[in-house]
Amino acid sequence: MATKQRQLDASTLKAFENAAAGHDGVMSDPSGELIIKPTTAAEISFYQNTLAEHPDFAEMMPTFMGTLQLGSPASAPSSTAVHEPDKITQAEKDQQLLHGAKISTETAIVLENLEHSFKSPNVLDLKLGARLYEDGTKADKAERLDKVAAETTSGSLNFRIAGMKVWNGSTFDTYDKFYGRKFNAQNVQDGFATFFSGLATGLKLEQAQELLETILAEITKVRHMLEKYESRMYSASLLVVYEGDSGALDSLMSHEPRARTEERAPTQKEVRRSIVEEEEEEGEEPVAFKVKMIDFAHAQWAPGQGKDENVITGLKNVEKQMDQLIGKLEQQ
Numbered sequence: 001m002a003t004k005q006r007q008l009d010a011s012t013l014k015a016f017e018n019a020a021a022g023h024d025g026v027m028s029d030p031s032g033e034l035i036i037k038p039t040t041a042a043e044i045s046f047y048q049n050t051l052a053e054h055p056d057f058a059e060m061m062p063t064f065m066g067t068l069q070l071g072s073p074a075s076a077p078s079s080t081a082v083h084e085p086d087k088i089t090q091a092e093k094d095q096q097l098l099h100g101a102k103i104s105t106e107t108a109i110v111l112e113n114l115e116h117s118f119k120s121p122n123v124l125d126l127k128l129g130a131r132l133y134e135d136g137t138k139a140d141k142a143e144r145l146d147k148v149a150a151e152t153t154s155g156s157l158n159f160r161i162a163g164m165k166v167w168n169g170s171t172f173d174t175y176d177k178f179y180g181r182k183f184n185a186q187n188v189q190d191g192f193a194t195f196f197s198g199l200a201t202g203l204k205l206e207q208a209q210e211l212l213e214t215i216l217a218e219i220t221k222v223r224h225m226l227e228k229y230e231s232r233m234y235s236a237s238l239l240v241v242y243e244g245d246s247g248a249l250d251s252l253m254s255h256e257p258r259a260r261t262e263e264r265a266p267t268q269k270e271v272r273r274s275i276v277e278e279e280e281e282e283g284e285e286p287v288a289f290k291v292k293m294i295d296f297a298h299a300q301w302a303p304g305q306g307k308d309e310n311v312i313t314g315l316k317n318v319e320k321q322m323d324q325l326i327g328k329l330e331q332q
Contacts, residue, residue, distance in 0.1 A: 027108070033116050036068055039109040039297065046296040047109065053301065057225050060293050065110035114290050120167040120244035124195045125237050125294075127162040127180075128314040130155050134234045134298045148181070156185040158314030162237060164195050167244030192321045195240075202246030207253045209329045211288060215240060216322040218291035223315040231308045234298040238318065242289035252288040 013027040013036055027036040047064045050057055058064075115121040132145040132154065149155040161180030165172045175194075183191055199208035219238065226233075243249040302308075 035111045036108045043297045063112040068108045119248045122244040124164040124240040125162040129310040130158045132235045157317040202249045
């Protein structure tokens with residue numbers, strides 16, 4: 001994930017309306033290639049430290065382009081100031097319930113838009129961890145997040161569906177965070193089945209199986225990387241994107257066959273080759289899927305504290321859900 005230089009005019013930004021989950025206030029550039037997300041100093045630091053110290057893990061993150069000063073609410077196209085609770089409208093309250101309040105900052109992080117290279121991107125946001133807050137969090141917020149975890153698969157499986165959108169052939173079906181909160185450990189597989197339902201109409205059986213296996217391999221790669229380092233990534237997410245347009249997906253899978261291997265972690269040689277190949281690419285070619293870690297406002301590298309089992313356990317359980325989907329296809 002090399003940092004790329006790009007000129008960006010804050011006055012040309014527009015609201016990003018395609019997110020499956022996340023906070024309000026996210027914007028994009030006119031081309032749609034970039035995401036501009038109001039952020040904290042901690043998240044900026046995490047991206048910078050990762051590039052400098054863990055470039056292999058940086059490959060598992062959206063490409064970091066730098067930061068952008070949004071300016072004051074009077075001059076910026078989208079204010080990042082937070083209204084006082086007693087002054088917001090009911091519509092604004094509903095928006096905050098769905099997406100979270102805007103972060104009070106004039107600094108944004110500029111990232112690649114992971115959906116940009118897809119014709120009709122299906123997007124799944126999986127919030128990782130049973131504990132969703134870092135040390136020092138206010139007691140009332142920690143209590144609220146503990147309650148959410150206890151009532152959802154965050155507590156039982158160390159992950160939950162935070163949101164998703166699925167192309168139905170003519171428009172997107174959107175599933176907000178409350179959709180994901182209704183599942184338990186026994187039926188969360190239904191959410192994964194819904195997200196990948198388009199494979200049944202867009203691909204042959206063996207192609208669908210191949211795509212699921214390759215996505216699973218990428219998830220496993222992320223887990224292996226986290227097992228390699230010591231970190232704490234509270235409230236981070238795993239984002240899975242795949243092509244929802246059946247014609248485009250069939251074309252991509254027909255031209256780029258991939259095989260599943262028993263050991264899904266990459267070798268160091270493969271990681272280095274992947275980095276070199278990506279840096280050599282001039283433009284972004286269409287791909288069938290992407291798997292990335294996102295949302296690092298409460299993340300840090302933590303030497304001496306051991307592996308982040310809070311997140312690693314969640315990834316292992318996501319892998320189990322993928323294995324179940326693949327197993328069902330194999331039985332057909």
